Amino acid sequence: MGTARVLGGRYELGDVIGRGGMADVHLGRDLRLNRSVAVKMLRTELARDPRLWSRFRREAQAVAGLNHPAIAAVYDFGHDGVESDALDGSDAPFIVMEHVPGRSLRDVLREGRLAPEEAVQHQLGVLAALDFSHRAGVVHRDIKPANVMITPDGDVKVVDFGIARVSGDAGATATHTRAVLGTAQYLSPEQVRGEIADARSDLYAAGCLLYELLTGRPPFVGESAVAVAYQHVHAQPVRASVHRAGIPPSLDVVLLTALAKDRTDRFPSARSFREALTSAAKGLVRESDWADMETLQSVSAT
Structure with a gap:
């Protein structure tokens, strides 16, 4: 049984619960706050494109400001990899969102x-x-x-x-x-x-x-x-x-x-x-x- 992947030392990744053309969504757990979250990760091949990487981040920042009961909240943005200007498959950005049951x-x-x-x-x-x-x-x-x-x-x-x-x-x-x-x-x-x-x-x-x-x-x-x-x-x-x-x-x-x-x-x-x-x-x-x-x-x- 393998060790669960943890992003940013905080978000433990679980099973994939959704797939899209640009990203996969995992069920996750915020280890710091001990709550379930959804973690959306940009696909590896797209993460190599600095324009998409930057847009993914800008959009996460914009949506994070949407505080409304009918909108799933965005909690955090980060990237899985060493801080670097060089983008490769190991440096994929992710968005941490509210996990909505139902x-x-x-x-x-x-x-x-x-x-x-x-x-x-x-x-x-x-x-x-x-x-x-x-x-x-x-x-x-x-x-x-x-x-x-x-x-x-x-x-x-x-x-x-x-x-x-x-x-x-x-x-x-x-x-x-x-x-x-x-x-x-x-x-x-x-x-x-x-x-x-x-x-x-x-x-x-x-x-x-x-x-x-x-x-x-x-x-x-x-x-x-x-x-x-x-x-x-x-x-x-x-x-x-x-x-x-x-x-x-x-x-x-x-x-x-x-x-x-x-x-x-x-x-x-x-x-x-x-x-x-x-x-x-x-x-x-x-x-x-x-x-x-x-x-x-x-x-x-x-």
């Missing part, structure tokens, strides 16, 4: 589609997180069911801001190509075209997420990522109410705006998306649940 929405959806009121509640949590991050100038760029955790208490936690882009970072498109190849079902048309993602790109992905939560399937499906990407640019989604009886027309209207091909035709902000969804879904969600969501949303306004 299940991802991807796992929840595998068990079947959600009740409409539950779908709306989860979506409002995601939009509260995006409202806060966008106001801080941070675009997530990879909103999808796998990156939304539901805790045992039913709370929403948006995770994996690891490919997030700080507003104004013009070099953050091509470098993340591999990170989004597997998430074509949630790509905005502008991302498919290779343009820089902004907050409205997150809102398009959030629209795809809401569509899937309500209907049990994303708005576009195909035999390949290329086929799905083509539809994002050129095809109109079937109304959600066609896939599922009982979805009110008002929710179809919300989705139509969120999934507009031209980003200027979408909701201008996560807050406006949330307000439209709140209005459209009146009657679907219990008043007590609205009270809980309003408390969460008030955090975004501060």
Whole structure:
């Protein structure tokens, strides 16, 4: 039985609990504070690129400032290796994040589609997180069911801001190509075209997420990522109410705006998306649940 790897003399690495195009995520333990954490490590081959290394660090610093109950916290940043200007495979940067117990929405959806009121509640949590991050100038760029955790208490936690882009970072498109190849079902048309993602790109992905939560399937499906990407640019989604009886027309209207091909035709902000969804879904969600969501949303306004 081997000795567990410890990063920075503090973070003990456990099993891999997630893999992405740029990094692997391990379950870990902060030996100093004796708490579970998630440790995201940049892939070895990418760590050799000083531009990616630097961007990974800048993004960790930006996300570390996002203190919101619906966003998984970032605790620390470091690198595994000797302090040196020379980057090699042994000097890989890592981000230490809050470990969120529970299940991802991807796992929840595998068990079947959600009740409409539950779908709306989860979506409002995601939009509260995006409202806060966008106001801080941070675009997530990879909103999808796998990156939304539901805790045992039913709370929403948006995770994996690891490919997030700080507003104004013009070099953050091509470098993340591999990170989004597997998430074509949630790509905005502008991302498919290779343009820089902004907050409205997150809102398009959030629209795809809401569509899937309500209907049990994303708005576009195909035999390949290329086929799905083509539809994002050129095809109109079937109304959600066609896939599922009982979805009110008002929710179809919300989705139509969120999934507009031209980003200027979408909701201008996560807050406006949330307000439209709140209005459209009146009657679907219990008043007590609205009270809980309003408390969460008030955090975004501060």
